[in-house]
Amino acid sequence: MMRVRHLTAFIAALTLTACVTTNEVTGRSQFITIPPSQDAALGLEAMNEVKKTTDVETDSPDAKRVQRIGRRIAAISDNPNLPWEFVVIDEDVLNAWALPGGKIAVYQKMVDSFETDEELAAVIGHEIAHAILRHGAEQMSRAQAQNLAIAGVGAAVGATTEDGQMAQMAVTLGALAAQGFVQLPHSRAMELEADDVGTLYMARAGYDPRAAVRLWKKMRAMKEGGGQPAFLSTHPTDDKRIQRLESKMSTYLSEYKAR
Template sequence: MRIGNIIALTAGLFLAACVTENAVTGRSQFITIPPSQDAALGLEAMNEVKKTADVKTTGPAAQRVKRIGARIAAISDKPDMPWEFVVIEEDVLNAWALPGGKIAVYQKMVDSFTDDNELAAVMGHEIAHAILRHGAEQMSRAQAQNLAIVGVGAAVGATTKDGEMAQMAVTLGALAAQGFVQLPHSRAMELEADDIGTLYMARAGYDPRAAVRLWQKMKSMKDGASQPAFLSTHPSDDKRIARINAKMATYMAEFKNN
């Protein structure tokens, strides 16, 4: 059996064994990392962040982020996750989630959204990322893509005996993986986090209409230099707003029941 075929067979078996169904959304996910490792991975990554960034765990901004985050996490599908909510003292309009429930919001984000309902939309989105294991999913997909790309290079090299051709195959494979697999999937996960995050904030008693205001304001804050949606890991603000508005009746029903 040729080396390319061996690699393809091994990769196929590996991929099939790692497909699971997400308990929250019902969507099939490819994840190689067991859930038991999420907390350790997140803690290790957060500790590394704390070595290089100005991370705040006390003070008004940090207390506000903790209060809103804890309230949403408490009604989420994983309230017992080892949640940690911090503020990073940087003039950046951003927030992120690590595996295991480590959530960071940048100071500019906190300052820009003084309405707790709008900040709750940010927190709900990041909490959803953690619960849906999007970080572990992205890491797993990157591992699988690297394995497949190496397999392509090995197969081409074995067939042509041409090292330059094999390297070109690896390079083109990496570009194709980024353009047609990684980025679209990232956008899909962002929209999924918008949906579940807005549902969570509504259940926690925050007005889900603020999620629309959040993205309207985010759009107005941009300087017009953002790259086209098809080259971005995030969907366009207009698409996010439209999708949230389309499900607003469901979110409002949750909000009115709390």
């Protein structure tokens, strides 16, 4: 019995070590079981699921506007070579999200609510940062780890050491979890990272970073005005995130003016 317990603990430690990586952009350690090489397939699979069930615009004037802003920011990001795709979802919902591999959606109401390119760039920059920082894969890995903890360590070892099995699992997750990626709230750490990196990117792309503060103040006003827009259930806004942005504004502005 002792030997089994020791072995189990040893294998669990090995598995966790193999999955903890240091993010190249932020330096933060992340627990991610999905290899970066799977991000593109996972995101494509999930986006195809979304397209089957929702009204996705790729050619409308608003979609073209989102694509123009998105490509400009992605081009100066830390990963311009992701298979970026920017779409508008024709629903009266204040929301936006990013799938692994750089698949980004902005809902029609969000496009309508933020009429200046700068404010929309703050939304899109934030989502681009989520994709580059692999927050979707991190979230999915956490959910997976919880499931695997229930299923047992044996399953965890099988899933993480067999490359083929892992790849199959990632693709299956993509099909099943399109809604999961979209609806799972990000952690506070992920939100603050996406704000920071996203605002840096928008400034480098030539959009005034002060618009990010305007965006979140408007979001706060909408929240206080009653109702809970969808974006705010996955992107909780509070005074702290606005303070954080304001405290680093001189850094963002120097990137904006330096270009």
